[in-house]
Amino acid sequence: MDEKKFMKGTTTVGIIYPHGVVIAADKRATMGSFIASKEVEKIFQIDSAAAMTIAGGVGDAQNLVRLMRAELDLYKYSNGQSMPILGAATLLANILQGNKYFPYLVQLIVAGVDEKPRLFDLDPMGGLLEERYTSTGSGSIVAYGILDEHFRDDLSEEHAVRLAVQAVKAAMKRDNATGEGVDIMVITKGNVERLSPERMQTLLK
Numbered sequence: 001m002d003e004k005k006f007m008k009g010t011t012t013v014g015i016i017y018p019h020g021v022v023i024a025a026d027k028r029a030t031m032g033s034f035i036a037s038k039e040v041e042k043i044f045q046i047d048s049a050a051a052m053t054i055a056g057g058v059g060d061a062q063n064l065v066r067l068m069r070a071e072l073d074l075y076k077y078s079n080g081q082s083m084p085i086l087g088a089a090t091l092l093a094n095i096l097q098g099n100k101y102f103p104y105l106v107q108l109i110v111a112g113v114d115e116k117p118r119l120f121d122l123d124p125m126g127g128l129l130e131e132r133y134t135s136t137g138s139g140s141i142v143a144y145g146i147l148d149e150h151f152r153d154d155l156s157e158e159h160a161v162r163l164a165v166q167a168v169k170a171a172m173k174r175d176n177a178t179g180e181g182v183d184i185m186v187i188t189k190g191n192v193e194r195l196s197p198e199r200m201q202t203l204l205k
Helices: 058-079 085-098 140-150 157-174 197-204
Strands: 012-017 020-026 029-031 034-037 043-047 050-056 106-113 117-122 128-130 133-136 182-188 191-194
Touching (some): 012 050, 020 043, 020 050, 020 106, 020 157, 043 182, 043 191, 050 058, 085 106, 085 117, 085 128, 117 133, 133 140, 140 157, 157 182, 157 197, 182 197
Antiparallel strands (some): 012 020, 012 133, 043 050, 106 117, 182 191
């Protein structure tokens, strides 16, 4: 199958709240109009308090996850501390920019907490934007409708999680490449937690 047709559709969401970042994604992978998988991981921890989401070609995206994990580990071993989140996002943007003639077919979110919560949206050419909330993938146009309406700077962690779930669920109703449930990761200073399936079932009701 053509790699460019695999997992192009998806919905991922990132939301800043005062003490951390919530990132969410659906679990469906598509190959054209065919649902290739119903249990795809699209959120990856890349450091002790940093993670990234993927949307686009699965091979390109997974290669970038492996590359980022290796680079951040090398930085930590060399410097005795984690790379700042801005540095990690800039590194990834430079990798994408350096391959613009043979681009990685991806949209990415990099999120984490150092001195404060940080959230970055990256396009395939290495464009880098810091956001308070963001969404990528084919369902993002629907997710943004929910985020624009309900985001506030003073969200609690619980409300940020519920808003992320609501945004992805809305996309699942209108985008046929988004589906099979929601995966959530909460990042706070020094900690990354993926919500349990039991907690997700409660939130999805």
